[in-house]
Amino acid sequence: MKKLILSLFLVISFTFSFAQKANVSKAKNKALMESPDFMGAREAIKLALEDSTTKNDANTFYVAGLIGYKENEAMYQKALLNMPFDADVKGQAILESYAYFKDANKLDLLPDANGKVKPKFTKDIKTKLKDYYSVQQNLISYGAYLFEKKDYEKAIEAFEVFLEIPKLPIMNNEIPTNDSTYNMIKYYTAIAATNAKKHDKAIGLYVDLKDDKYETMAVYQLLYEEYVTEKDTVNYVKTLKEGFEKFPSEPWFLQNLINYFIYSAKSAEALVYLNTAIEREPTMAQYRYVKGNLDESLGNLNDARVSFDKAIELEPTMADSYAGIGRLYYNKAVKMVDDANNIKDVKLYNAELKKAESVFKESVPFFKKAAEIKPTEIEYKKTLKTLYYRLKMDTDFEAISKEIDAM
Numbered sequence: 001m002k003k004l005i006l007s008l009f010l011v012i013s014f015t016f017s018f019a020q021k022a023n024v025s026k027a028k029n030k031a032l033m034e035s036p037d038f039m040g041a042r043e044a045i046k047l048a049l050e051d052s053t054t055k056n057d058a059n060t061f062y063v064a065g066l067i068g069y070k071e072n073e074a075m076y077q078k079a080l081l082n083m084p085f086d087a088d089v090k091g092q093a094i095l096e097s098y099a100y101f102k103d104a105n106k107l108d109l110l111p112d113a114n115g116k117v118k119p120k121f122t123k124d125i126k127t128k129l130k131d132y133y134s135v136q137q138n139l140i141s142y143g144a145y146l147f148e149k150k151d152y153e154k155a156i157e158a159f160e161v162f163l164e165i166p167k168l169p170i171m172n173n174e175i176p177t178n179d180s181t182y183n184m185i186k187y188y189t190a191i192a193a194t195n196a197k198k199h200d201k202a203i204g205l206y207v208d209l210k211d212d213k214y215e216t217m218a219v220y221q222l223l224y225e226e227y228v229t230e231k232d233t234v235n236y237v238k239t240l241k242e243g244f245e246k247f248p249s250e251p252w253f254l255q256n257l258i259n260y261f262i263y264s265a266k267s268a269e270a271l272v273y274l275n276t277a278i279e280r281e282p283t284m285a286q287y288r289y290v291k292g293n294l295d296e297s298l299g300n301l302n303d304a305r306v307s308f309d310k311a312i313e314l315e316p317t318m319a320d321s322y323a324g325i326g327r328l329y330y331n332k333a334v335k336m337v338d339d340a341n342n343i344k345d346v347k348l349y350n351a352e353l354k355k356a357e358s359v360f361k362e363s364v365p366f367f368k369k370a371a372e373i374k375p376t377e378i379e380y381k382k383t384l385k386t387l388y389y390r391l392k393m394d395t396d397f398e399a400i401s402k403e404i405d406a407m
Contacts, residue, residue, distance in 0.1 A: 021053075024059060027041040027042070027064070028041075031063070031071075032066075032070065038067060058107035058120065061100045061104035061107060065096075065100035067096075068094065068095075068100065069097045069101075072090050072097070075093070076090070076137055076138075094132055094139060095157065098132060098161055101125045101128065104125060105122055108125075129165055129170070130175070132165065133162060133175065143188070143189075152193070153192075156192045159186075159192065163177075166182070178212065187205075190219075191222070194222065199230055206222055206223035210223070210242075217246075217247050220239060220247075220253070221252065223239050224236050224240055224256065237260060240257045240260070241253075241257065244257060244277075248280065251287065251290060254287065257270070261273065262294070267297075270294060271294060274290060274291050275291075283314055284314075285310075288311035289307070291303075291307040292304045292305075292308040304324070308325045309325070318373075319370040319371075326364075326365075329359055330383070330387070333363070334356075336356035336359060339352065340356065363387065364384070364391075367380050368384065378407050381404050382404065385397060385400045385404060
């Protein structure tokens with residue numbers, strides 16, 4: 001009786017195991033048909049993936065990966081023929097098959113009962129994963145599609161698969177990770193992480209990118225923004241200093257450094273830093289302009305004027321420096337008006353207002369020059385509009401108003 005039960009159990013087990021292997025074959029056939037049935041293939045392979053007799057078989061996972069691979073391939077052929085296709089289905093097929101192929105490769109490299117490793121699928125899996133990496137219409141296009149849709153989390157997923165493939169043991173370091181395409185995808189993965197508010201991930205990617213010679217200046221700027229978001233003062237100051245050393249002719253880093261020093265009540269340190277920069281790059285007009293702004297904020301108005309004049313000498317078309325001088329006159333006149341408001345004597349009050357009016361007039365040519373150099377800058381025009389109104393320059397006021405309305 002026991003022998004009969006055991007025999008019956010073995011028959012049932014063999015039959016069920018055979019059935020699951022048949023499902024694997026069924027799934028493969030459905031995927032490889034001339035008119036593939038990908039839904040049917042997935043239904044068949046799902047049973048094999050869940051059953052104990054086949055769920056640890058490399059062939060099961062290989063076929064599971066093959067289904068997505070063939071579906072993506074079918075969509076790719078449609079794309080080549082300019083036929084409509086579902087980009088989401090195509091992309092998800094890639095990601096699905098990638099995960100299955102990785103599992104298949106792990107199982108394929110396990111030793112057999114005799115302790116020997118005899119891979120059956122590794123070579124083919126390697127070729128297919130290289131296709132996912134090298135053919136732009138695969139992972140790159142899918143990630144870009146998701147990025148454009150602002151589905152940043154899924155874009156990260158697609159881009160990270162692209163970034164991972166060259167690092168897989170199966171690739172044997174055959175795919176370089178220091179070329180422009182690889183770094184471009186890493187860059188956009190970082191931007192997607194920023195947009196998805198995954199700041200730790202973004203920071204890690206930007207740090208990796210700093211020395212990859214891809215959009216290096218933008219990388220430093222974006223890394224700084226991430227540290228600001230995370231309120232990591234130590235690292236954002238460090239990043240600004242590194243950026244300034246690497247790009248001494250780019251004023252963005254210096255300006256943000258100085259802003260940090262000023263808002264941290266470290267104006268003296270800001271001046272020291274700026275003076276050092278000017279000593280190193282004495283012909284850099286932008287540094288003189290920044291120094292003019294800093295001197296102005298510290299109340300050193302004469303020094304500010306000297307700096308703005310020097311900036312214009314070095315770069316005669318620097319609109320901001322002309323506007324800086326105009327601002328010095330404008331603010332001086334505003335203060336004169338404020339002081340006059342405290343005078344009780346009407347005659348003296350009117351005399352002081354007249355003096356202030358003459359100072360307002362002195363600012364006009366500088367804002368006009370700035371607006372001529374940079375006609376798209378609306379703030380210059382708005383200041384001129386205010387001046388014309390105050391000075392009762394009606395014709396000029398009407399003309400500038402029309403310019404502003406047209407912008």
